Amino acid sequence: DQQVKQNSPSLSVQEGRISILNCDYTNSMFDYFLWYKKYPAEGPTFLISISSIKDKNEDGRFTVFLNKSAKHLSLHIVPSQPGDSAVYFCAAHGSGNTGKLIFGQGTTLQVKP
Amino acid sequence: DAGVTQSPTHLIKTRGQQVTLRCSPKSGHDTVSWYQQALGQGPQFIFQYYEEEERQRGNFPDRFSGHQFPNYSSELNVNALLLGDSALYLCASSLVFYEQYFGPGTRLTVT
Known part of the structure; x- marks a missing residue:
């Protein structure tokens, strides 16, 4: 069963606009959520994380929102830049674990100049 | 400061x-x-390896084994390779358990 789902395989936005990437999860015991960005031929790059006790975390152009009641998180990128074009993965960590991350399938973001 | 490194890059x-x-x-x-x-x-x-011991394991068969050395570097071994083992193998290191930093990966092709 897929505990972490990214239902949109791809997203295309115009440079300067907002990109919103979504992620749903099923396990209420997840205690941390993370977003990674991946370029071709590179490993995933850590972007931002959020604890399950918070509902928002910001880092520069990146903001992650967590809605625990809906078991939903989103990554907002404002403003979007062409260099943001990549595959974005959300990942979740289960409480009581020691580091196993469960990843979604990824969303390919294309930012058009 | 070097990030996570992996070798080889590709393998057939x-x-x-x-x-x-x-x-x-x-x-x-x-x-x-x-x-x-x-x-x-x-x-x-x-x-996952910590202090040279396997601390946690996912849903993979025993054909997959590993090792961690005193300098924290690690090896992944896969025996009796199957076509389905063809994939990108990623290594991640961490100090804070959930905040993991990935290497570029090794692309394994099994023919």
């Missing part, structure tokens, strides 16, 4: 063979995790 093996992949963690990190990423999918957790 034949069914039934054995393979060893290597990983050096980011400076200051003591925990290494291994993931398998199939095409079009997210990474899947194989196992």
Whole structure:
């Protein structure tokens, strides 16, 4: 069963606009959520994380929102830049674990100049 | 400061063979995790090493084994390779358990 789902395989936005990437999860015991960005031929790059006790975390152009009641998180990128074009993965960590991350399938973001 | 490094970059093996992949963690990190990423999918957790012991394991058969050395570097071994083992193998290191930093990966092709 897929505990972490990214239902949109791809997203295309115009440079300067907002990109919103979504992620749903099923396990209420997840205690941390993370977003990674991946370029071709590179490993995933850590972007931002959020604890399950918070509902928002910001880092520069990146903001992650967590809605625990809906078991939903989103990554907002404002403003979007062409260099943001990549595959974005959300990942979740289960409480009581020691580091196993469960990843979604990824969303390919294309930012058009 | 060097990030996570992995070797080799690419590898081609034949069914039934054995393979060893290597990983050096980011400076200051003591925990290494291994993931398998199939095409079009997210990474899947194989196992994690801390203090030279396997601390946690995902849903992978015993053909997948590993090792961590005193300098925190790690190896992933896969025996009796199957075609389905073809994937990108990612190593991640961490100091804070959930905040993991990935290497570039080793692309394994089994023919």
